[in-house]
Amino acid sequence: MFFRKSASLPTADEALPGRAERPFRLAEHHLVLDAPLEAPVPDGYEEAIFGLGCFWGAEEVFWKVPGVWSTSVGYAGGHTPNPTYDEVCSGRTGHTEAVRVVYDPAQVAYADLVRVFFEVHDPTQGMRQGNDQGTQYRSAIYYTTAEQEATAHRLIAAYQPELTARGYGEITTEVAPAPTYYYAEDAHQQYLQKNPYGYRCHSATGVPVPTVA
Numbered sequence: 001m002f003f004r005k006s007a008s009l010p011t012a013d014e015a016l017p018g019r020a021e022r023p024f025r026l027a028e029h030h031l032v033l034d035a036p037l038e039a040p041v042p043d044g045y046e047e048a049i050f051g052l053g054c055f056w057g058a059e060e061v062f063w064k065v066p067g068v069w070s071t072s073v074g075y076a077g078g079h080t081p082n083p084t085y086d087e088v089c090s091g092r093t094g095h096t097e098a099v100r101v102v103y104d105p106a107q108v109a110y111a112d113l114v115r116v117f118f119e120v121h122d123p124t125q126g127m128r129q130g131n132d133q134g135t136q137y138r139s140a141i142y143y144t145t146a147e148q149e150a151t152a153h154r155l156i157a158a159y160q161p162e163l164t165a166r167g168y169g170e171i172t173t174e175v176a177p178a179p180t181y182y183y184a185e186d187a188h189q190q191y192l193q194k195n196p197y198g199y200r201c202h203s204a205t206g207v208p209v210p211t212v213a
Contacts, residue, residue, distance in 0.1 A: 007127040009094050009135050015079035016092045022082045024185050031190040032063050035070035035102070038183070045069055046105050048113055048148065049076055049178050051096035051140030052121040053129030056191040057200040058099045061120050063190070067108030072100045073191070074183045076142055077174065085185055088136050096138045096174075100181055110148050114141065114155050120202040123159075124169040130201050140174040142181075149175070 030037055041047050052058045055073035063071045075083050078094030088095045101113060121129055121139065129137040143149040152175050160171055183189075192198050 007133075007135065010079065010092055012079045012094075014092070015094050016083070016087050016090070018080035018087075018093070019082045022183065023084060026183055026186050027189065030063075030070050030072075031193045033068070033070055037070065037072055037189065039070075041102055042069070044104070044106070045102055046110065046148075047144050047178070048101045048103065048110060049098055049140075049142035049144070049181055050101070050113075050117050051076065051098045051138060051142075051174070052117055052123075052202070053097070053137050053139075054132055054199065054201050055097040055099055055184065055188065056198060057202040058097075058121075059190065060192045060200070061116060061202055062099055062101050062113070065103075065108060065113065065116060067106075068101055068103045070102040071190075072183060073188050074098050074100060074181050075136075076179050076181050077140055077176070078179075081180075082182055085188065089134065091135050095136060095182070096140050097136050097184075098140070098142070098181065111151050111155065114152055117141065118155065118159055122168070123171045123173045124163060126172045132201065138174060139172060140176070142176055142178040144178045149177075 026037055059071050059073050062068055075088050075095035076098040077096050080093035083093045087093050123139040127135050127138050141152045156171055
């Protein structure tokens with residue numbers, strides 16, 4: 001953490017080449033929720049992918065939300081296939097640190113997950129989050145359905161005036177279709193369950209998200 005990196009994303013030609021297969025193994029189950037880490041999304045459940053700074057604390061925030069079935073951390077939005085943590089941190093893969101959330105929409109609405117996303121990080125900082133600087137810390141919403149896309153844009157439009165009124169800048173959150181999601185190394189999965197006193201950087205901005213369906 002706390003390293004100054006490039007603020008520019010690499011092009012596909014500039015990105016590291018990566019590899020055809022993941023270079024590490026993962027545990028089978030979530031340490032907190034006891035769900036299969038890589039299982040397909042169960043029938044009736046949905047998937048959401050967010051980038052909101054360091055993924056250690058971001059994952060912890062989401063696994064605590066009632067209705068969330070499973071979470072994991074990984075890399076999304078870049079060019080390098082099957083990247084490693086060190087490669088992503090180099091700024092040469094184009095990925096951001098991401099959290100994959102599998103949830104039951106009968107228990108928690110996608111809009112509520114997006115509200116959590118906005119309430120625990122500053123979405124106006126571009127290629128950084130607090131003291132963490134680099135493209136891998138950028139804010140992102142990667143939607144998996146057209147409804148998720150519409151909800152994300154509605155909340156951004158409703159949230160911007162609240163942020164502006166409190167002296168924040170323009171929202172820089174990247175909103176895009178869900179790209180390939182690459183799981184991070186096992187040491188990063190449920191990191192704060194394994195390291196209870198580990199690094200956390202997520203806290204409320206003090207700006208409540210307006211109610212938008």
